[in-house]
């Protein structure tokens with residue numbers, strides 16, 4: 001196979017695997033480099049709103065994902081101040097308007113569904129235990145240097161896509177001045193067997209608890225057998241990675257009876273084995289594309305997860321990238337196609353990142369400001385609250 005049809009994707013996360021499938025559907029040969037030896041169970045829940053689910057369905061994921069993903073009926077907005085639900089947003093309505101489902105899924109289930117689809121595709125080669133190291137440009141395209149253990153290899157390619165996450169080696173190689181920034185917030189996550197919670201708290205609903213300087217999100221995953229629990233708290237601990245052990249006593253001590261009602265504390269108390277990760281962002285205004293190299297997903301624009309769009313934006317990037325590259329066969333045309341991709345994505349991703357940051361501030365209000373927030377949500381009502389998300393959910397590539 002000639003280099004002129006080969007695109008190298010660094011990273012087999014959600015963005016990289018989706019990009020590989022979308023590019024192969026446009027006729028490219030794709031080589032995915034993934035530094036992990038195997039794609040493991042790391043991580044917990046991800047939310048996939050209709051803007052993302054419709055892309056996965058178009059790529060043929062419906063059957064493989066449908067049985068593992070849960071379609072929640074509503075988002076319950078709960079206020080720690082008032083002690084209960086202040087609005088219930090009917091997700092079925094939003095999905096109807098957008099023409100695609102709202103799914104919540106274990107990250108490992110999504111990754112293994114994507115991997116199975118990749119393995120079925122003869123135009124995609126997934127190289128596990130193989131990390132991106134370097135890239136050089138020549139007249140015919142790119143030479144991508146990769147390492148497996150002690151062995152270095154080279155691959156000729158038309159383009160290189162850095163889908164290697166927030167700590168991207170491709171970004172570091174191309175744009176070394178762009179550094180991830182610590183947000184001062186830590187995500188604590190764990191899972192609970194659904195049978196351990198009262199039915200009301202293990203239902204097909206996304207629960208968002210807003211408290212003073214913290215919030216808590218819980219929703220079912222793994223066909224509803226487990227409840228994914230994520231608590232967001234301020235903190236100084238800022239080590240990279242996705243799976244550090246979290247001390248149960250530390251998180252319990254933050255969810256005090258003075259500030260949190262019993263159902264929220266019960267959910268926290270039911271988690272056995274906390275993991276935590278420090279939340280870093282990459283400014284969406286940083287450079288993404290240079291020549292035949294571009295970035296995608298968290299490598300380009302890691303954002304706070306408070307609009308539940310981290311995976312969604314990576315999936316959207318993949319679809320737009322594949323459209324921009326469609327029909328291109330020579331190195332001369334690739335740079336402008338990649339600039340076009342970045343140009344098409346930048347404004348939307350920046351707007352979603354701003355919305356996520358704003359949500360975080362609103363969720364963490366306290367005192368009179370929290371009271372005003374709760375009254376505002378109750379006054380405008382669930383349907384109008386949800387319609388405010390239409391610009392995110394109704395997007396199409």
Ligand SMILES: Cc1cc2nc3c(=O)[nH]c(=O)nc-3n(C[C@H](O)[C@H](O)[C@H](O)COP(=O)(O)OP(=O)(O)OC[C@H]3O[C@@H](n4cnc5c(N)ncnc54)[C@H](O)[C@@H]3O)c2cc1C
Pocket residue numbers: 010011012013014015016033034035036042043044045046107130131132133163164165166167168169170189242296297298299305310311314
């Ligand atoms: C292990 C893990 C667990 C996560 N858990 C959650 C979660 O529970 N909830 C949540 O909301 N989000 C989670 N995320 C983040 C979420 O998946 C992303 O925010 C979102 O899906 C965008 O994904 P991405 O493909 O851009 O990057 P990522 O999902 O971060 O994937 C990047 C991939 O690139 C690989 N990689 C890194 N460097 C190299 C290199 N030099 N060469 C080759 N490969 C490389 C990584 O091993 C990884 O597989 C997790 C990410 C990871 C990696």
